[in-house]
Amino acid sequence: MKVTIIIRELGRLKPDYSLDFELPELPRPGDYISINRPDNPEPYSEDIIVRQVWWRLHHPETAGYSTADNQKTGKLVKVFVECDPAVGPTASDHWRDIHSLALADGTVEEFKVARLSIRQDAFKG
Numbered sequence: 839m840k841v842t843i844i845i846r847e848l849g850r851l852k853p854d855y856s857l858d859f860e861l862p863e864l865p866r867p868g869d870y871i872s873i874n875r876p877d878n879p880e881p882y883s884e885d886i887i888v889r890q891v892w893w894r895l896h897h898p899e900t901a902g903y904s905t906a907d908n909q910k911t912g913k914l915v916k917v918f919v920e921c922d923p924a925v926g927p928t929a930s931d932h933w934r935d936i937h938s939l940a941l942a943d944g945t946v947e948e949f950k951v952a953r954l955s956i957r958q959d960a961f962k963g
Contacts, residue, residue, distance in 0.1 A: 839864060841917045843871070845886055848923055848937070849945045856918075864891060865919050870949050872926055882930040882958055886921035887947055893917055924949060931958040 839861050847854045857873065865871060865888045872883035897912030925934055925941050926949035934957070940946040 839917065841865075841919050843873075843886070844918055844920045845884075846889070846920060846922050848940055853920075864917065867891065870924070870926060870951075871921065872928055878930045878932075879958075881928045882933075883926070883928050884933045885924045885926035885929050885949065887924045887949075888919055888921050890920040891917065892920060922947070927951060 840858065841861055841864065842856050842858050844853045844856045846852060867888050867890060869888040871886045871888065872881075873886070874880055874883045894915040894917070895912050896915050897910070899910045899912075923933075923937055923940075924947045925937055929937075934941075937946045941948060
């Protein structure tokens with residue numbers, strides 16, 4: 839399923855940026871998502887929490903109903919998955935640093951998982 843992941847501005851409903859993905863299933867509110875991009879080595883990521891799923895649909899009928907002899911079916915136009923920034927155990931140093939103040943004051947949520955979290959710069963010699 840093709841979805842557009844929208845990452846909201848910190849502490850706001852306003853979109854900051856979006857990324858398109860092909861996913862095996864639709865994320866649900868509360869799901870944790872970690873996105874790895876080319877500027878970070880595996881497993882370091884940008885972490886987000888799903889807040890809302892927005893479905894855009896199209897239906898060819900303008901009436902409020904279809905008769906049995908004229909059954910029409912609508913189709914999916916787009917699915918938007920709106921997310922808030924978060925910090926998980928594999929958050930990249932950059933992601934963790936830009937959200938550190940918001941993490942401290944509770945504006946950004948930390949994944950509630952028991953995993954070892956090691957900063958990238960701990961591996962540099």
